[in-house]
Amino acid sequence: MRPNWPRIITLLAVLAMVSGLLWGAAVIWSNVTKQPLPMDDQCRAEANGGTVTLTLEQARNATIITSVALRRGLPARAVTIALATAYQESGIRNLDYGHADSVGLFQQRPSKGWGSVKQIMDPYYSSAKFYDALVRVKNWRTGDVNDVAQAVQRSAHxxxxxxHVSKARVLSSVLTGATPGGFSCKVGSPGKADADGLNDLLSKAFSGRVETRVTGRTVVVQANSEGIAWAAANLAAAHTGxxxxxxxxVGPADWVHDTRTLASWTGIGGGRSVTIATRS
Incomplete structure (x- = not known):
């Protein structure tokens, strides 16, 4: 029997069109939800039965938001409020645009006294300014997360x-170290080893809370608490790329980066010492 080429070609064309539509729908979903597609580079946090997936940019920003709270001695609740706010305002992205003159992770406005554009575009600065305003809210430790965030932001919505509160709670639990070993990232093409740069990042992020040193391609962190140790480990993983x-x-716990899958932590245990090896 001779193949029916017109029919085969038509079928292939239909399959290609359907595949294109599905791919387009997936890309639109990713853009709307601010979540990576399964094949994309990404990070994932798991705690208390919840799972949150982040792009690498979101993960880097989320760990910095967390580190600023921890070095100020603020509890995980402060991180939850900050992350819920950043989710809504920017998708946890450091945007250089927004409504009116709003910019940055929290869409803070220079015209409203939050600082200059250059300052607000610094995630450390913008996070610190958010926490400055947060702790002035009378009931921030006990009030409804949405309402406390609104008291800081004074949004039209x-x-x-x-x-965003449930996602923020999962992230806060993991990134502050309250849920050890709940964070992993995969990067298809990691950057070149830069132990000195990573050391500088950790020293800045957890200033006053850690001591760090570089030995060859390895960074060793001595934290002042187990929670800070896990937070430092998570920040390092988020900056793998x-x-x-x-x-x-972290102590006996070990995480080895995999370019294809989200690797799990093994040997979960306690400790204040973190060892981070960069690529050889």
Whole structure:
């Protein structure tokens, strides 16, 4: 029997069109939800039965937001409020645009006294300014997360933060170290090893809370608490793509980066010492 080429060609064309539509829908979904596609570079946090997936940019920013709270001695609740706010305002992205003159992670406005554009575009500065305003809210430790966030931001959409609270709680639990070993990242093409750059990042992020040193391609961190140790480990994993992180250990716990899958932590245990090996 001779093949029916017109029919085969038509079928292939239809399959190609359907595949294109599905791919387009997936890309639109990713853009709208601010979540990576399964094949994309990404990070994932898991805690208390919840899972949150982040792009690498979101993960880097989330760990910095967390580190600023921890070095100020603020509890995980402060991080939850900050992350719920950043989710709504920018998708946890450091945007150089926004409504009116709003910019940055929290869409803070120079005209409203938050600082200059250059200052607000610094995630450390913008996070610190957010926490400055947060702790002035009378009931921030006990009040409804959405309402406290609104008291800081004074948004035209006062209920908008509520839909992000569950994700923010998962991230806060993991990134502050309250849920050890709940964070992993995969980067298809990690950057070159830069132990010195990673050391500088950790020293800045956890200033006053850690002591760090570089030995060859390895960074060793001595934290002042187990929670800070895990937070430092998570920050290092989130920056795998920039500094070529290959392996992170917290005491007996070990995480080895995999370019294809989200590797799990093994040997979960306690400790204040973190060892981070960069690529050879």
């Amino acid at each position: 006062p209920e908008a933060y509520r839909k 920039r500094y070529g992180v290959a392996r992170v250990s």
